[in-house]
Amino acid sequence: MRRLLSGRNLAILAILLVITIGGRILFPIPLPTIQLPAEKIPGLSIFGFPITNTLIATLLADVTILVLVYFATRKMEMVPRGLQNVVEWVIEWFMNLAKDLAGEVSARKFLPIMMTIFLLVIVANWWELVPGFDSIGILEHPHSPNMRAYEIDEVGPIGILTPRLVQSDEQASGGEHSSGGEESGKGYVLVPFLRAATTDLNLTLALALVVMFWVQVSGVRALGLGYFKKFFDFRGVIPAIVGILELFSEVGKIISLTFRLFGNIFAGQVLIFVIPFLIPFLVVLPFYGLEVFVGFMQALVFAVLAMVFLGQAVVSHEGGHEEHKAEAGH
Amino acid sequence: MEKLGINGNFLIAQIINFLLLLFVLQRFLYKPVTKMLAARTKRVQESLAEADRVRQEAAAARAEYERQLEAERRRSFDAAQQAIQEGQKAREAIIAQAQKDAEDIRVRARDEAERERVQMLAQLRTQVADLAILASEKIISQALDRDVQRRLVNDFLTKTEALN
Numbered sequence: 001m002r003r004l005l006s007g008r009n010l011a012i013l014a015i016l017l018v019i020t021i022g023g024r025i026l027f028p029i030p031l032p033t034i035q036l037p038a039e040k041i042p043g044l045s046i047f048g049f050p051i052t053n054t055l056i057a058t059l060l061a062d063v064t065i066l067v068l069v070y071f072a073t074r075k076m077e078m079v080p081r082g083l084q085n086v087v088e089w090v091i092e093w094f095m096n097l098a099k100d101l102a103g104e105v106s107a108r109k110f111l112p113i114m115m116t117i118f119l120l121v122i123v124a125n126w127w128e129l130v131p132g133f134d135s136i137g138i139l140e141h142p143h144s145p146n147m148r149a150y151e152i153d154e155v156g157p158i159g160i161l162t163p164r165l166v167q168s169d170e171q172a173s174g175g176e177h178s179s180g181g182e183e184s185g186k187g188y189v190l191v192p193f194l195r196a197a198t199t200d201l202n203l204t205l206a207l208a209l210v211v212m213f214w215v216q217v218s219g220v221r222a223l224g225l226g227y228f229k230k231f232f233d234f235r236g237v238i239p240a241i242v243g244i245l246e247l248f249s250e251v252g253k254i255i256s257l258t259f260r261l262f263g264n265i266f267a268g269q270v271l272i273f274v275i276p277f278l279i280p281f282l283v284v285l286p287f288y289g290l291e292v293f294v295g296f297m298q299a300l301v302f303a304v305l306a307m308v309f310l311g312q313a314v315v316s317h318e319g320g321h322e323e324h325k326a327e328a329g330h
Numbered sequence: 331m332e333k334l335g336i337n338g339n340f341l342i343a344q345i346i347n348f349l350l351l352l353f354v355l356q357r358f359l360y361k362p363v364t365k366m367l368a369a370r371t372k373r374v375q376e377s378l379a380e381a382d383r384v385r386q387e388a389a390a391a392r393a394e395y396e397r398q399l400e401a402e403r404r405r406s407f408d409a410a411q412q413a414i415q416e417g418q419k420a421r422e423a424i425i426a427q428a429q430k431d432a433e434d435i436r437v438r439a440r441d442e443a444e445r446e447r448v449q450m451l452a453q454l455r456t457q458v459a460d461l462a463i464l465a466s467e468k469i470i471s472q473a474l475d476r477d478v479q480r481r482l483v484n485d486f487l488t489k490t491e492a493l494n
Contacts, residue, residue, distance in 0.1 A: 037335025206344035
């Protein structure tokens, strides 16, 4: 105890306290806009379709993966070195994991989709932690009165959000939200160029839909039309109800896959917004570490669940089969 | 849905993006890498088998070498043994020969000596007889004729011989 409270440690503690409290007072940070839908980048569209910042982040993740793949497989050697070694190790690790989850045949068949999900999600998740994500963008007047608008400091052509809040007229006049309409209010909000791709439900839902569609296709391929017996079983009341439950559970899988990934990463993002807003320095560091782990974990969970669902789909329901035969015998 | 940000266009864009990425990675990552892994596995198995084979060969060669060495050793041992035996035999033969020679020499020498003794004895007898006759003649001075003398002497000699 005495050693823990030595002069040096106390001094370090004091310095840390000064940094955190001083930071709070001297360098207050504005709270970025927190909203579920991805922001459309103003003035940027392709063929009339607006482009969101998560779409750009998705493309960035794609490019990152492709560059890694290019360098890893550029000169494949019998004795692997550097990046090739890492990539081979990762793929082999996933191959073994997939074999444990779904067996040899399914593992071989579904490894690409599992690996692609993992790579895309983990790269997208980890990009979120790179400085510049969510913090560089275009300053706009707020569209809705719920947004926190700030004053800006102009440094040449660059505007920097200050922590000075601008009260919108509607809020000041007692919350007549409808009167503001779509017209821009006072002050500015930041529309970042880049936002973690997995904080967009479109991405997570797209992955979930592809996986569950693939599950149905693989099931039909492996078992023929008999695959659908799992859902439409009219041999009795109970099997019929079970079939309906199975149908709902397929939908449930889509929803849970979609929102698990989205929710975890979005929550992490909010955490990383809010902590520096409360205490600008130091305190956010452990949360970055946590988010690195969460980013990996969610990518792994999505990939593993995809493999499990796919592996289950190609296995026929042995119990139901036997029951059917027994009935035919009578 | 709009509140959640789910939008048909973006959703389709994301699906297409994922499928494209899947296709590209399948083509340029999983296929080459799994092929490489399989090739390496095969190569390792082959080199292990090769190493095994070489080791077995080396062991066989060593066994063969040791077998030859052992045979050589045995052969030289046998040769030495044989040489020793032959030497022994030769030695015995030589010794036997020498003993035989020595025996021969001894026998010959004894015969010689015996013959000489007999010869000398005969000579001596004649001389003694002559001397005795001479002496007796001197003493008796021709009292007896020569034949009687000689008979007497011979008797004497025969007696002495019988005494001998």
